[in-house]
Amino acid sequence: MQNHNDSESTTNDASSRSGEAMRSxxxxxxxxxxxxxxxxxxxxxxxxxxxxxxxxxxxxxxxxxxxxxxxxxxxxxxxxxxxxxxxxxxxxxxxxxxxxxxxxxxxxxxxxxxxxxxxxxxxxxxxxxxxxxxxxxxxxxxxxxxxxxxxxxxxxxxxxxxxxxGSFRGRPLGCGTDVWKLSEEVRAGKLDPEYFVKSESSMIxxxxxxxxxxxxxxxxxxxxxxxxxxxxxxxxxxxxxxxxxxxxxxxxxxxxxxxxxxxxxxxxxxxxxxxxxxxxxxxxxxxxxxxxxxxxxxxxxxxxxxxxxxxxxxxxxxxxxxxxxxxxxxxxxxxxxxxxxxxxxxxxxxxxxxxxxxxxxxxxxxDGHEVWNRDVIRTADDPLQRGAGIAVLRGNLASSGAIIKPAAATPALLRHRGPAVVFDSVEDMHARIDDPALDVDENSVLVLRGCGPRGYPGMPEVANMPMPKRVLDKGVRDMVRVCDGRMSGTAYGTVVLHVTPEAAAGGLLALVQDGDLIDLDVEARTLTLLVSDAELATRVPPASLTEAYGKAERGWSQLYIDHVQQADSGADLDFLVGASGPAVMRESH
Known part of the structure; x- marks a missing residue:
């Protein structure tokens, strides 16, 4: 183990404060x-x-x-x-x-x-x-x-x-990741719901x-x-x-x-x-x-x-x-x-x-940290994947950027063009994702909007939408998904997220309609809505979207909506960027 008890200094250029007054x-x-x-x-x-x-x-x-x-x-x-x-x-x-x-x-x-x-x-x-x-x-x-x-x-x-x-019935269970996997199998009718429920006490x-x-x-x-x-x-x-x-x-x-x-x-x-x-x-x-x-x-x-x-x-x-x-x-x-x-x-x-x-x-x-299992920690010459770091996408659908995690995506979907199936809120998505009448197949691009920092508010982890039931029934477990929200770090799939500007901040995502073609090209780093500028100029965000935006009448939520920055700036509040400094506050007694 690293000897962490013998550190005598903290930085090469740190000046000692020995003998100087502490802030306290x-x-x-x-x-x-x-x-x-x-x-x-x-x-x-x-x-x-x-x-x-x-x-x-x-x-x-x-x-x-x-x-x-x-x-x-x-x-x-x-x-x-x-x-x-x-x-x-x-x-x-x-x-x-x-x-x-x-x-x-x-x-x-x-x-x-x-x-x-x-x-x-x-x-x-x-x-x-x-x-x-x-x-x-x-x-x-x-x-x-x-x-x-x-x-x-x-x-x-x-x-x-x-x-x-965690382990259940002889197989390891990963927090979050296996929740997504097992729940999809239940929805597809491939897994007994009783098995799903029993596994939760073994996972944690x-x-x-x-x-x-x-x-x-x-x-x-x-x-x-x-x-x-x-x-x-x-x-x-x-x-x-x-x-x-x-x-x-x-x-x-x-x-x-x-x-x-x-x-x-x-x-x-x-x-x-x-x-x-x-x-x-x-x-x-x-x-x-x-x-x-x-x-x-x-x-x-x-x-x-x-x-x-x-x-x-x-x-x-x-x-x-x-x-x-x-x-x-x-x-x-x-x-x-x-x-x-x-x-x-x-x-x-x-x-x-x-x-x-x-x-x-x-x-x-x-120095001194050796690898004991090459199936868990690969070498740079024999990696799990090559060039699998975060990819930043730009285009008319994400003029200030969006991101995708290729390491968690289906390689064949990293270059994809398909018609949009649009959901105007998380509630809308849950209400219709399993509707037999939903016009969707494995080539569609699922679009979920109104989930950015301002629109929800808080930018929830919903970008990894569940597969529509009619697609699950075909055995499909991944589709291209596009969202102005986030996804859990435990999640996986071909998910384009953090789309900026978000729909609630005037992003083009607010104007996408069912059937519009969306082109994703991760190698080219592009995310494009294939609709003419002339056509887009005639569109306005639908009331079903704007009425679903998060609203606040008081407290932190109001402060957040009024001052939160977009995802490409870290979604911090604009007045908190920078430093306050350690200066001692004035005495009140």
Missing amino acids: SAWYGGDDRNAYLHRAWMRRGVPDHAFDGRPNIAIANTASDLSPCNTHLDEVAQSVKNGIYEAGGIPYNLPVISLGETTVRTTAMLWRNMAAMAAEEMFRANPIDGLVLLGGCDKTIPALLMAAASVGIPAIVVPGGPMLN RSRGHCNTMGTASTMACVAEALGMTLPGIAGIPASDSRLLEFAHATGRQAVRLAEEGVTPASVMTKAAFHNAIIALAAIGGSTNAVVHLLAIAGRVGVELELDDFDRIGADVPLLVNLQPAGEHLMEDLFNAGGFLAALGEVRDLLDPTAVTVAGRPLVDEL
Whole structure:
């Protein structure tokens, strides 16, 4: 195992703050009334030396019984606390907004920005010198990284880890991915519904997030590729005691980061985002990472564009044979050598200037990580797929871009032309997808609109529409689908998603009609509606679409609709882009 306990510095150019006042000293230093109040109210078992200028580290904890994948993070937080104490710091548990992907309605993405904004405000408002960010389920790590990037306080991530492999009747079950597969077989009449229901208790057999290469696993790996974790932690199963060992070491490192003043901006550089995109392609990661990385870059001040994902990652080979693009699960990846072993296979593509919070270049951390199973981690010369990174499509139907994940698509459909079958909302799709009268066959292009950041609102994971019943009955399991929404990282299929501008923002998607020909050419990177400009000029969005757009009369939803950016900018709120900075707020007492 990587020796993660002996890091003596954090970045090559970090200037030590030894002897300098910690940020928390603005609360606790001095003998006036305000300092008295701050110290006195914090004396609930905290020793005197907590106020002597040593680093105060907040553990931003997304543990919640209503976020099933994060329920174990209180135990992880205790190991972090022990490490902080051992290194001479003072730990504080700071519960933050938690979003359970499978539980919250309408969609967790609606509140990613709210979680980031709330966390940022609490980070700035409290006597904090450093942060440990505990996340697991899909939106928690992105939200915490966005917040930490904006506030600029030294920070480090602990991913909660995937659950153990599930198995039912002798076959492995992958979270999410097998739900989609099995449910389609039930709808096709090929699988007994009783079997489907019984399998659910076998699929989720331990603590932790999804064990496929879904969004949670992807963002854990991406956080490590960005340099924001101790090297070697991404992908350790949640039930593995080595996660607690790494959590302890992370607590120690958080104190060093605070002492040296190493901010997220000094780690998450342009070079770090380059490496994150390489990693995303090599592991066959979730398309959701695109909107999250764009949003994080916007907070930290790195110029990252949608086309960078294609330019940097499109030709990277897919090396990790995990669902949904492959066969295995996260526990298998860990046992095969882990994320760093996989990343080592594309070491020559990485930017060697990017450093991690452990203080060394990421490329140097790849030394000593061997591959133990070549069926799980392939070589660059013998990949699962060649050039399977995210492809960015443009054309009149997506003038600001759309994306597709070739690794999860049917190769024969990556060049396809067919007539549109249009749904004006998620409800419309569910109401008609199995209608025997629906004019659809395997050559059709399913179009679902009104699902973008503004239109739904929140950009739900609905782009991987189920197959129409009459197509399922023919044995067809994939069709070209086009949507301005997202899809689960556990999903698969020939799905064009994140179409920008979305229908609700004036995108051409709003004018598509049943029967219009749509041309998809992934190799040429085009998505084209084959309707003349003259004809389009006569069309207006139908009332069935505009009346289905999300409406809000108060609260966060109203704020979100009024200020959310499009997917090609990360779907952040326009007034949250950039940094607030760590400046201490003025005293109120």
